[in-house]
Amino acid sequence: MVRKLNYRFFHPYEIKDYFEKGKLKDDLENWKSIGFGSISDLLNICEEYKKLNLNVEKSILIKRFEELEIEQNGQLLDGKIHIVDLDQEKLFNSLFDKTDGIKIWEEINQNQQPKESIRLLTLKFIDDISSWWGEDVYQEVLNSLIPR
Amino acid sequence: MVDIILDTNYLAELITQYYQTNHLENDYFRESSLFQDSLIRELNNIVRNYNNGFLTGLIIASSYAFVEIARKFDGIVKDRFTIEKFAAFIEQPPSWFFISSVDYSLFQPLLDIPGYVVLNGEIKPIEWADALHIATALSRDKPWLLAISDRRMKEIKIIKDFLI
Numbered sequence: 001m002v003r004k005l006n007y008r009f010f011h012p013y014e015i016k017d018y019f020e021k022g023k024l025k026d027d028l029e030n031w032k033s034i035g036f037g038s039i040s041d042l043l044n045i046c047e048e049y050k051k052l053n054l055n056v057e058k059s060i061l062i063k064r065f066e067e068l069e070i071e072q073n074g075q076l077l078d079g080k081i082h083i084v085d086l087d088q089e090k091l092f093n094s095l096f097d098k099t100d101g102i103k104i105w106e107e108i109n110q111n112q113q114p115k116e117s118i119r120l121l122t123l124k125f126i127d128d129i130s131s132w133w134g135e136d137v138y139q140e141v142l143n144s145l146i147p148r
Numbered sequence: 149m150v151d152i153i154l155d156t157n158y159l160a161e162l163i164t165q166y167y168q169t170n171h172l173e174n175d176y177f178r179e180s181s182l183f184q185d186s187l188i189r190e191l192n193n194i195v196r197n198y199n200n201g202f203l204t205g206l207i208i209a210s211s212y213a214f215v216e217i218a219r220k221f222d223g224i225v226k227d228r229f230t231i232e233k234f235a236a237f238i239e240q241p242p243s244w245f246f247i248s249s250v251d252y253s254l255f256q257p258l259l260d261i262p263g264y265v266v267l268n269g270e271i272k273p274i275e276w277a278d279a280l281h282i283a284t285a286l287s288r289d290k291p292w293l294l295a296i297s298d299r300r301m302k303e304i305k306i307i308k309d310f311l312i
Contacts, residue, residue: 040250095214108218
């Protein structure tokens with residue numbers, strides 16, 4: 001029987017929860033979903049730790065990072081999370097709007113935080129294999145930028 | 149073999165000069181308000197050696213440095229190069245240049261960078277985004293030298309011996 005996986009955004013607050021509690025949400029733990037997160041939100045955990053906004057000791061923080069890295073590098077359908085890096089190819093494909101000449105993608109501007117710019121660029125939906133997680137994840141990213 | 153890691157301002161100056169000169173004709177980087185003697189010497193060594201068939205180091209910037217330029221394109225670039233040239237540089241950088249990914253390898257280096265420094269007797273925060281340039285350097289094997297313009301960054305002890 002083929003199981004249908006749900007692809008969803010691995011939200012920044014879930015990443016923080018993971019580092020504090022050492023546990024992913026049930027749908028991820030039970031392989032019902034794959035969570036797609038941005039490298040900016042993972043790296044921002046270091047900032048949260050240094051600014052004393054994270055309730056965890058450094059040794060545990062590093063241990064949980066290493067466990068998450070192993071999870072990330074697991075075979076696709078066994079992995080519960082997928083953190084998207086900002087490499088050269090992703091940078092070029094996401095940063096520019098090439099529909100009419102070449103322009104910087106209008107979503108990127110200095111009114112947003114740097115981590116939000118990277119989040120948008122890494123999880124931007126481009127209609128090719130480079131954003132194979134689909135448009136819904138990107139829509140969730142956009143929704144996450146709306147103040148609650 | 150020494151790598152040179154550039155922050156955003158140095159990267160913008162490098163792209164500017166790259167399009168003003170012909171590196172295949174031994175026309176290299178020149179002195180400017182940002183590019184001083186020691187840095188020019190190191191950058192030109194890398195390019196000259198590459199042109200002579202030897203890879204003796206790379207000039208490197210984080211992919212985030214490009215994002216930072218894009219976020220404030222007019223303010224940083226000030227008409228020194230066009231968006232088309234900026235895009236072309238990212239798509240196909242020269243062989244002596246490397247765009248370093250923002251990825252997992254920066255996690256532990258970021259933890260090693262302090263959250264604050266003391267500058268002129270005042271405590272100043274080190275922001276995560278600024279620290280990405282330093283983490284990019286720390287994530288690489290030595291030897292490397294770091295060209296950064298932010299005064300707060302220069303106060304970070306673990307990189308003081310590696311600034312250029």
